[in-house]
Amino acid sequence: MIRQHWWKILGILLLVYVIYGGLLFDVPDMPVIRQTIRNIYFHVGMWFGMIFILFMGVVFSIRYLSASQPDDDLRAYAAVKTGLLFGLLGLLTGMVWAQFTWGSFWVNDPKLNGALVGILTYLAYMVLRSSVEDPEKRAKLSAVYNVFAFVLFFVFIMILPRMVASSIHPGVDGNPALATGDLAPEMRVVFYPAIAAWFIMAWWLYTLLFRTMRLKMDVDALVDDYNQ
Amino acid sequence: MQSNKVLALIKNEFVLEWRQKFALGGLLLYLVSMVFITYLAFDGVITVPAWNALFWLIMLFTAMNAILKGFVQEHGGLQLYYYTLVGAQEMIAAKIAYNAMLMVVLGFVAFLVFVVFMGNPLDMLFVYLANMVLGVIGFAAVLTLISAIASRAKNNFTLMAILGFPLILPMLLLLIRVSLACVHGAVPGDYLTDMVAIILLIIVTIVLSVILFPYIWKE
Numbered sequence: 237m238i239r240q241h242w243w244k245i246l247g248i249l250l251l252v253y254v255i256y257g258g259l260l261f262d263v264p265d266m267p268v269i270r271q272t273i274r275n276i277y278f279h280v281g282m283w284f285g286m287i288f289i290l291f292m293g294v295v296f297s298i299r300y301l302s303a304s305q306p307d308d309d310l311r312a313y314a315a316v317k318t319g320l321l322f323g324l325l326g327l328l329t330g331m332v333w334a335q336f337t338w339g340s341f342w343v344n345d346p347k348l349n350g351a352l353v354g355i356l357t358y359l360a361y362m363v364l365r366s367s368v369e370d371p372e373k374r375a376k377l378s379a380v381y382n383v384f385a386f387v388l389f390f391v392f393i394m395i396l397p398r399m400v401a402s403s404i405h406p407g408v409d410g411n412p413a414l415a416t417g418d419l420a421p422e423m424r425v426v427f428y429p430a431i432a433a434w435f436i437m438a439w440w441l442y443t444l445l446f447r448t449m450r451l452k453m454d455v456d457a458l459v460d461d462y463n464q
Numbered sequence: 465m466q467s468n469k470v471l472a473l474i475k476n477e478f479v480l481e482w483r484q485k486f487a488l489g490g491l492l493l494y495l496v497s498m499v500f501i502t503y504l505a506f507d508g509v510i511t512v513p514a515w516n517a518l519f520w521l522i523m524l525f526t527a528m529n530a531i532l533k534g535f536v537q538e539h540g541g542l543q544l545y546y547y548t549l550v551g552a553q554e555m556i557a558a559k560i561a562y563n564a565m566l567m568v569v570l571g572f573v574a575f576l577v578f579v580v581f582m583g584n585p586l587d588m589l590f591v592y593l594a595n596m597v598l599g600v601i602g603f604a605a606v607l608t609l610i611s612a613i614a615s616r617a618k619n620n621f622t623l624m625a626i627l628g629f630p631l632i633l634p635m636l637l638l639l640i641r642v643s644l645a646c647v648h649g650a651v652p653g654d655y656l657t658d659m660v661a662i663i664l665l666i667i668v669t670i671v672l673s674v675i676l677f678p679y680i681w682k683e
Contacts, residue, residue, distance in 0.1 A: 301679050349637070357630040364627060368617045377613050380676045384609060385631060387672055391665065392634040 247436030257426040264420045277430040279329040285434035286322035294386045297379035309375035314446035347405035350393040357385045465553045473558030503581040512585045527603040535615035552678035560608045567600035592646040599639040605669040
């Protein structure tokens with residue numbers, strides 16, 4: 237299924253629809269938020285895409301730890317890279333949104349801090365990878381860190397804010413984007429396709445990254461062989 | 465996991481620590497110097513939230529130093545020796561337990577020195593100290609696995625800081641909230657959920673460490 241084209245075409249079509257519908261369809265006019273509500277299709281979608289692909293990364297890391305296939309390590313790495321990109325985009329779209337609704341690009345809020353901590357965690361993962369030279373050791377250490385970090389990060393952004401902290405960011409009592417009662421019906425026709433589109437984009441980007449990384453590795457191995 | 469092996473390992477850690485008193489002494493000196501520097505830098509003028517923040521920063525850096533040395537000290541031969549004697553899970557459990565005990569001791573010393581230099585603005589000393597004990601145990605739980613990872617890579621102190629800070633932040637934020645509540649004089653309802661959250665975080669971290677450590681232990 238992965239080698240076929242149809243899901244990529246579907247992703248592109250969905251994304252084109254989301255951009256068109258997201259910018260032009262009617263949305264409810266709410267105080268303060270006004271037209272910026274359209275950002276929900278992009279900001280929330282990218283954030284969901286990030287969580288999805290990071291979760292896949294953890295799955296690959298666990299698979300690496302149980303089977304020690306070098307490909308799984310590369311897969312986890314590619315997934316984290318994709319997740320970082322989506323996380324940064326989610327953060328940027330969120331900051332723009334914050335500027336126009338809360339009046340500043342950054343507010344001291346548990347959810348925003350959680351997002352930044354997540355980015356820092358995965359940047360640390362990159363540093364860890366670059367500071368170990370032996371491939372097998374690198375794969376093991378980074379897989380262990382990936383699982384450890386993901387669980388703590390997940391607790392931080394999903395559970396703690398709901399348990400303790402008050403937040404001005406929506407999503408404190410359950411997730412408003414998923415609670416269908418909260419989202420206006422006319423927005424759902426764009427929102428759900430948007431989630432699907434960002435998931436597909438994240439997965440597509442991940443497969444591309446993984447394949448280029450593996451090709452690079454193969455080329456390096458060939459060059460080494462030739463030189464010897 | 466066999467508890468008698470864990471206990472033997474913990475005892476072993478204490479004996480090793482006692483033999484190398486300079487390491488412990490170094491830590492204490494580090495701690496006192498940091499408190500003294502903050503005392504000089506702030507020149508006695510300090511608000512209560514800043515007092516609290518400084519205390520936790522000092523605890524954090526002390527924990528980083530204290531816990532990193534646990535794995536770095538061990539060279540290859542010694543590790544191989546342990547490897548033939550005990551399992552990985554016993555090893556990490558003992559390390560976490562030992563680090564937690566060490567940190568509790570260091571925590572009380574730090575608190576004492578800190579209060580002597582910076583004064584004591586607390587109304588609820590008991591809750592504050594209970595929270596501190598929870599906090600340092602939490603630091604030990606998170607940082608032990610991180611130090612195991614960092615000690616196997618180059619640049620271990622930098623790496624330890626980079627890997628550890630983002631993961632310790634959730635706990636640190638909760639701890640600072642609880643201790644600020646103590647400073648302001650709170651009712652139990654204000655801080656109990658936070659404390660339960662800290663305990664849950666500690667349990668999650670320890671379980672994860674015990675599951676994950678065996679994979680990096682065998683080399």
